[in-house]
Amino acid sequence: MNVDFPLRQTDRATSPADRAKILSDPGFGRYFTDHMASARWTPDAGWHDHRVAALRPYSLHPGTAVLHYAQEIFEGLKAYRHADGSVWLFRPELNARRFRDSARRLALPDLDEHAFLASVEAVVRADEPWVPDHGGEESLYLRPYMFASEAFLGMRPAEEVVYAVIASPAGPYFASGVIGVTLWISTVYTRAAVGGTGPAKCGGNYAGSLAAQIEAREHGCDQVMYLDGAEVRWLEESGTMNVFLVTADGELVTPMLGTILEGVTRASVLELATDHGLRAIERQIGLDELRDGCRSGGITEAFAVGTAAVITPIVGFKGDGYEFAVGDNRPGKTTLAVREHILDIQYGRVPDKRGWLRRVV
Structure with a gap:
């Protein structure tokens, strides 16, 4: 099943100079790229509103279910720059499968594995300049996640759910060499x-x-x-x-x-x-x-x-x-x-x- 996450290019992209400064010492989880993928789910429409657009904050009702019952899941994977400039993922199919299994355990809707892969790839393509250069152990960390977005305090699975993917450049875990x-x-x-x-x-x-x-x-x-x-x-x-x-x-x-x-x-x-x-x-x-x-x-x-x-x-x-x-x-x-x-x-x-x-x- 082919799923498209069309790109709506941000008009507030990080400047090349600022991005280069961040990539020189990204750490882990400190900085975020310019775009995010997203989709929404409801029982009547299923998954809809697929897109890649500008990274933005959420506005949540104080009664949003995830804030009270922690109905949410996430994944973590990386994109790697090779010597020829190409960018690759490592076994993302396993992440897609585990994401589906996690969703079932938390009573969240299944996300098709093809949609998972399409969303991750769409974010990487949109923010490809954020993937660090080849030569060290830097990478672009990708964080797909899903949460119950319905404003409802009853104890049942939420009937409104948000899925998204954000990205963050990551430096080497052991900056001064591998230690025990x-x-x-x-x-x-x-x-x-x-x-x-x-x-x-x-x-x-x-x-x-x-x-x-x-x-x-x-x-x-x-x-x-x-x-x-x-x-x-x-x-x-x-x-x-x-x-x-x-x-x-x-x-x-x-x-x-x-x-x-x-x-x-x-x-x-x-x-x-x-x-x-x-x-x-x-x-x-x-x-x-x-x-x-x-x-x-x-x-x-x-x-x-x-x-x-x-x-x-x-x-x-x-x-x-x-x-x-x-x-x-x-x-x-x-x-x-x-x-x-x-x-x-x-x-x-x-x-x-x-x-x-x-x-x-």
Whole structure:
């Protein structure tokens, strides 16, 4: 199904000089491009009013449903500039599929995957000058989202919904080189439970993580390591990222799906495992197994993966009354090799043998 997002060019575009200044040090999520894609949904008309127009603020009624019941979802993906000037997306079909699944969990209307892809591509084309030059780890971060826009306080799924895509230039996650992080293993906060919203990418999951992040920082750690909500013994996620362990006998182990987010980078790392001589395994990982494996040398490396940081080496863990290092307390060779492999594919430095890239410009 072909869906068009016609462009209505803004008459207040950022000047080339101001844009160049922003792109010289964009950070993450600090600046936004000139346009946004949008569409609206109602039960009688379905999805309609597709467009790309000037980035603008919303005017919301104080009774807008999302403000009271958090009925919303979002996605995150990036556009990458290749050496020849072309611009590409990395596995956006997986984001489109996950967006649909998240919508169903939050009782929001399905957005056709073709419409998702068309809207993202339309924003990239409209604001192509905002995609950073090839040569570093800069990219254009894309944020599709959907929220209940109906002004209604009754407890039911909203009958007016807004979908949009905004974009923000992003600098390298590790500006001064890849560093390892230490995670706080929380037994106070849990992220999700069976039947909950853990597999959905919705704002409530992230709001609920903020207190756990504060707890981690109070213990001198960079991020939190969540355990399961039922037994508080099985590894789940690291903050907003999936977790992997590398073992001495060549296994690449990650917690199985069910209550965690099905990450795009997670799926990619699993598929690349054999290229690095590893056997990919998805299963439950106990806290005792992690602690004993790191201390005995059975677990040699650990890392977390996500769209923003790609791969973040984990060099240590702390918990209530204990701490232990991973390997030699430095980013591992396999971790760095897998990270470079994914970046090489995303930026077109190696052939895309798996058909993961989608050209936009």
